[in-house]
Amino acid sequence: MVSLSDFSEWMKENTELSDSSIYKYTRAVNTISNELQEKGVIASNLLVMSTLQLDIFIPLILNDPDFTIKNRTGNNMYSNALKQYRLFRNVENFDVANQSEVMGAIENYAELKETERSALVKSRIGQGIFRKSLIDKYHGRCVVTGINEKKLLIASHIKPWAVCSNAERLSVENGLLLSPTFDKLFDCGLISFTNIGKILISSQLSAEVISKLQISATDTFDLKVSDDLKHNLEYHRDVVFTTQGRKVI
Numbered sequence: 001m002v003s004l005s006d007f008s009e010w011m012k013e014n015t016e017l018s019d020s021s022i023y024k025y026t027r028a029v030n031t032i033s034n035e036l037q038e039k040g041v042i043a044s045n046l047l048v049m050s051t052l053q054l055d056i057f058i059p060l061i062l063n064d065p066d067f068t069i070k071n072r073t074g075n076n077m078y079s080n081a082l083k084q085y086r087l088f089r090n091v092e093n094f095d096v097a098n099q100s101e102v103m104g105a106i107e108n109y110a111e112l113k114e115t116e117r118s119a120l121v122k123s124r125i126g127q128g129i130f131r132k133s134l135i136d137k138y139h140g141r142c143v144v145t146g147i148n149e150k151k152l153l154i155a156s157h158i159k160p161w162a163v164c165s166n167a168e169r170l171s172v173e174n175g176l177l178l179s180p181t182f183d184k185l186f187d188c189g190l191i192s193f194t195n196i197g198k199i200l201i202s203s204q205l206s207a208e209v210i211s212k213l214q215i216s217a218t219d220t221f222d223l224k225v226s227d228d229l230k231h232n233l234e235y236h237r238d239v240v241f242t243t244q245g246r247k248v249i
Helices: 004-014 019-039 051-062 065-073 077-092 099-105 114-124 128-137 166-170 180-188 207-213 227-240
Strands: 154-157 175-178 191-193 199-201
Touching (some): 004 077, 019 065, 051 065, 051 077, 051 227, 065 077, 077 180, 128 154, 128 166, 128 175, 175 180, 180 191
Antiparallel strands (some): 154 175
């Protein structure tokens, strides 16, 4: 179980949020967890969930009508707290979903053929048909860096795997081909993209880090955008992309 003090200490060490904001965010995660668990929106406390489970339940929280009103009244403080907590859990790598948990998250997997189940599990870890489709679409190059060494390319889901339908988990329109650094940045919500491929950079990253990554807020990349890809990018910006609290170096 992760503690709220762990979360608080992480924000102190890794963001430029004020002490009062850190206190509010820590309390917000606890409040959200208790209220939504009591309401039956989430199955257990956020602090005991795996990162895979967080990706399933955070969207449910964000779409809950009572939460929406509470969040709007609080100037988006509650949604920002959730995004910080998701980032904290992903960056710190407290847990890694095992294959049985991945299989359990595949809806109606018992009714699927063995080849279909295998494809879905492999898509979770960026292998198989999903990765091959992205390599073909992007001609074997990272969409940001242009790196074309296949050993260094990762098939990144845009809409997190845990909240996808089985079709979305294998859809080339729900993926980007990225090098390891940019895959991690994208998965944690430290970067995102507009519908025309312009990069969005989280305020969590310092100017020094941005310079070393050799990216700029004016950079635009060819994501080979389709309507489905736009829809998934919109989800990533709304639910995953983190804008609060710049990282301190």
